[in-house]
Amino acid sequence: MSARPLRISAAVLVCCLAGFAVPGDLRAGTPGDSTYSLVAYIGGGLARYIVAPGGPPPGVPVEYTRTGLSGTVRVMWHPDHLLRLGLESGWASFYSYKFGTQPSGEVSLSAVPLLVVWSMNVLGVDWFVGSGYYRLNSNLDFKGTVDVQTWSLGWMAAASYTHPLSESLGLAGEVKWMNATEHADAALNIQVQLVWKLLEW
Amino acid sequence: MISFSKTRMGHTRRVLLAGLLAGTLGWGVGTTRSQESGSPFIYYPSTLPAKTWQLALGATFTTPPKELTEEVQVRAPAIDFHALYGLPSHFYLDGRVISQLLQNHISVGGRWTRSMGDFSVGAGYDVAYWFGFLTIGGFDSKANGWINYPSVTIGYNTGDVRLLFKTEAILNLFYRSYVGENEVESDANTFSGMSFMLAMEQPFWKDTHVTFGFRVTYTKFNWIMWSLYTTFDRYLYYPEFIVGFML
Amino acid sequence: MRHPVLLIIAAALVSFSCRNEAEVVEPTDSSARLYEDVKPLRLGARAALEGVYRVVDGQDVFGNQVALKWSGVANGQDTAFTLSGFFGKDVAYFTAEGGSLDSTVFLHGTWRKMVNTETGLLRFVILAGNGGRQLMNPIPVIGKDSIILYGSWGNGSENPSRNLVLAYDRPLYAGKQIEVVAHRGGGRTSDLLPVSENSVEMILFTQRLGSTGIEIDVHLTKDGIPILYHDSNLNLRLTQKSGLVGPIEEYTYDQLQAVIRLIHGERIPTLQQALDAVVYRTSLRVVWLDSKPSISLKLLQQIQSEYLAKAAAIGRTLEIYIGLPSQEKVDEFLALPNHAQTPSLCELSPDIARQINARVWAPRWTLGTQNDLVAQVQSEGRLAFVWTLDVPDYVAEFISTGRFDAILSNYPSIVAYYNYVR
Known part of the structure; x- marks a missing residue:
């Protein structure tokens, strides 16, 4: 891993920890409320491919890159109780590698999640679990x-802390595990997200 | 792998089980839903007042193991209807229908529960009959069988959310399948595997309560995959999401 | 109190979502070098050793009888012979190699149960007085209990120490034989065999399981090379993790060779490599070419014709059928020149098989034995194959009450067992 992604990772981590130190309050639909709201999470950060990556056949020289960028777009319905429901998409770079010599080649793999997400706020942290x-x-x-796409079953789990900026706006730090199970791909994401209460009724 | 033989399940046993099933589903029609604690439940081990009903409608999403489905990896949805009927002395009856139209699983069982502060425990025993039929695309197949599920459940009430952990054994009592004019039967009482479920039950919006659960099953035979005629004598892994809305 | 409970539940949830893939670790025999001095058995001795044997000791694990059959794989001028035993219990089989020292026969190998992951080492000895001397005769005289194989077996790579004793009972069934056609080139990857499905290595392995024929799946690469591969997409079920996904026909042959290896490390073979192995290295009698949507039947017809000629040139008995699984493929087949004389296998109705003059009609096994339809098709001079039948009790029923000429199976050893013990 080069120094630049490390510095970025450290900065994101510090932002996340700072977020945890400030009590967040941008939470519609806490128990007892009678209001409903739609809340959007939009942001980005780094994805680190955590599990063993694929590669060329044994014996072929290979050079991996396992850290890349990722982004999240999520919309959650916050009803008048603890449990919330929503949809999530986005993009994440999984890994890439260069292989062989004369001729050499390159492979890269990325993913767009399409997940149904459930969440709860416990201990002041929003916990998300998604499947799709x-x-x-x-x-x-x-x-x-060759540029090819395919679908893979998968899930994600995330923990997010939101620091309110205004009545309807907040800044969140999120740690997220993405897992495309069918192809055994998994990445740990650290992201900063803008949290925006789109609608309240 | 199920060991097949040409013996049949006793007629009396089948009539008794069918009667139990019909009686439970029909019993107490017209009584109203009632909850001792005010929070309805389906899986949580709590006391249901005698002669009251609790109903739930939802869906299960099972991911079959790739050993069976090979290239195809899907979450197979099924309709899930649940009915509880309260009995005296911390007992209640539990009836459940899981249906994918071409294959169906109907179970009836008894539960006993006990609360200790925020914790509670439950024990149960369910008797299930399943059947499936497939007569398109090169299939002239049908199958049915009887499965029993002894279970233990532990619950913890956080106040906002009721958490539960349920474990059950899967006992295959009888299996019969047909292809065209050919038939195979087995009545070997076989321990096929275990399942473990983590679930939470809580209010979702207004007075609507939901069950949200994740269940893993390790079993050598899963009725929902009957049409694949598995031959594996291996414990295969079936993850399953469960969502239920209490009526 | 609540927080630790939540953490425990979260940890349990994560642990539940983990699974261990089943695997079969091939046993290794550290004493294999002890067998280096034995002399290979002559053809007559090998033929005499074949037969149906009673399991005298070891019935609880392997059942009460076993069919013993030799197979060979050629390598240039040499042929390596293997003795296989097909049991009726748990789709168990063994493979063994060896030979004689004076008048005693020594065999060593491995056993496996296909329905689960049980496997281990196996050793046999046939003493001079228990048939060894008789097997050395130019014309062995064999009868009930005239050959006794004293054996031992163990789990995994442990030294075999449990008894397995086999006594000759009768010859293998000599009536009309059912062709034992093995699925996916000879065996399925999900059955945890030591070689990958649809590979040259599997084609060379499958006769040990009792196969007399194979079914192979033929795709076309982006640059027009016919290759063996079952699924539509590259995936972890069949290939090692590579980062490549999606339809296999999106890639050229060179690209696949550079990056993709099958689950046990083999290369994806071309159809010609597979048929070379069949023709020149095995004694397989049937090849069923399952044509995937991307494959051109015109190309298949050319390759089929080329390899039927090659087999005929060396005196090999071999049938190669172009499999037609859909109406689209039937329509494509009808547009071929000389299609009525091209050996084909139709998976659709007997009427369509008749319309295209298919040599073989092949229904799915889940329609049952269909004896009337099978008899009608056979009366027209066609063969009837059934696919893909694995359930042992149904295999027994289809062989005892059915009339099919061949059974396609992922478990060729159980088909071979019920075929030979009749």
């Missing part, structure tokens, strides 16, 4: 290029 599909995008550059 990942749209995997694989790109090969070796004696021509």
Whole structure:
């Protein structure tokens, strides 16, 4: 891992920890409320591919990149109790590798999640669990290029802390585990997100 | 793998089980829903007042193991209807229908529960009959069987949320399948596997309460996969999401 | 109190979502070098050793009888012979190699139960007085109990120490044979075999399981090379993790060779590599080419014709059928020149099989034995194959009451068992 992603990771982590130190209050639909709201989470950060990546056959030289960018778009319905329901998408870079010599090639893999998400606020932290599909995008550059997509079953789990900026706006730090189970792909994400109460009724 | 033989389940046993099933589903029609604590439940081990009903409608989403479905990886949805009927002395009856139209699972069982502060425990025993039929696309197949599920449940009430952990054994009592004019039967009482479920029950919006659960099953035979005619004598893994709305 | 409970439940949830993939670790025999001095058995001795044997000791694990059958794989001028035993219990089988020292026969190998992950080492000895001397005769005289295999078996790589004793009972069934056609090139990856499905290695392995034929799945790469692969997409079920996903026909042959390996490390073979292995290295009699949507039947027809000629040139008995699983493929087949004389296998109705003059009609096993339809098809000079039948009790029923000419199975050893013990 190069120094730059490390510095970015550290900065994001500090932001997250700072967020935890400030009591957050941008929570519609806490128990006892009679209001409903729609809350959007939009943000981005880093994705680190956590499990063993795929590669060329044994014996072929290979060089991996396992840290990349990721983004999240999520809309949650906050009813008048603890449990919330929503949809999540976004994008995450999983990993890429260069392989072989004369000719050499390159493979990269990324994913777009499409998940149904449930969440609860416990201990002042929003906990998210999602299930659905990942749209995997694989790109090969070796004696021509191939750009192919496929679906994979998957899930995600995340913990997020929101620091309120105004009545309807907040800044959140989120740690998220993405898992496309069918292809055994998993990434840990650290993101900063803008939390926006879109609608309240 | 189920060991097959050509013996049949006793007629008397089947009539008794069918009677129990019909009686439970029909019993007490017209009584109203009532909860001792005010918070309805389906899986949580709590006391249901005698002669009261609790109903729930939802869905289960099972991911079959790739050993069976190979290339196809889907979460197979099924309709899930649950009915509880309160009995005296911390007992209640539990009836459940899981249906994918072409394959169906109907169970009836008894529960006993006990509360200790925020904790509670329950023990139960369910008797299930399943059946499936497939007569399209190169299939002229049907199958049915009887399964028993002894279970233990532990619950913890946080105040906002009721958490529960349920474990049950899967005992296959009888299996019969047909393909065309051919038939195979087994009445070996077989321990097929175990399942473990974590779930929470809580209000979702207004007075609507939900069950939200995750269940894993390790079993050598899962009725929902009957049409694949598994031959594996291996414990395969079936993760399952459960969502239920209490009526 | 609530927080620790939540943490415990969260930890339990994560642990439940983890699973261990089942695997079969191939046993290794540290004493294999002790067998280096034995002399290979002559053809007559090998033929005499084949038969149906009673399991005298070891019935609780392997059942009460076993069918013993030799198979061979050629490597240039040499042929390596393997003795296989097909049991009726738990789809168990063994494979063994060896030979004789004076008048005693020594065999060593492994056993496996296909329905689960049980496997281990196995050793046999046939003493001079228990059939060993008779097997050395130019014309062995074999009868009930004239050959006794004293054996031992163990779990995994442990030294075999439990008894397995086999006594000759009768010859293998010699009536009309059912072709034992093995699925996916000879065996399925999900059955945890030591080699990958649809590989050359599997084609060379499958006769040990009792196969007399194979079904192979043929796709076309982006640059027009026919290859063996079952699924539509690259996935972890069949290949090692590579980062490549999606339809296999999106990739060229060179790209697949550079990045993709099958689950046990083999290369994806071309159809020609697979058929070379069949023709020149095995004695398989049937090849069923399952044509996937991407494959051109015109190309299949050319390759089929080429390899039927190659087999005929060396005196090999071999049938190669173009499998037609859908109406689209039937329509494509009808547009081929000389299609009525092209050996084909129709998975649709007997009427369509008749319309295209298919040599074989092949219904799904879940329609039952269909004896009347099978008899009608056979009366027209066609063969009837059934696919893909694995359930042992139904295999027994289809062989004892059915009339099919071949059974396609993921468990060729259980089909071979019920075929030979009749």
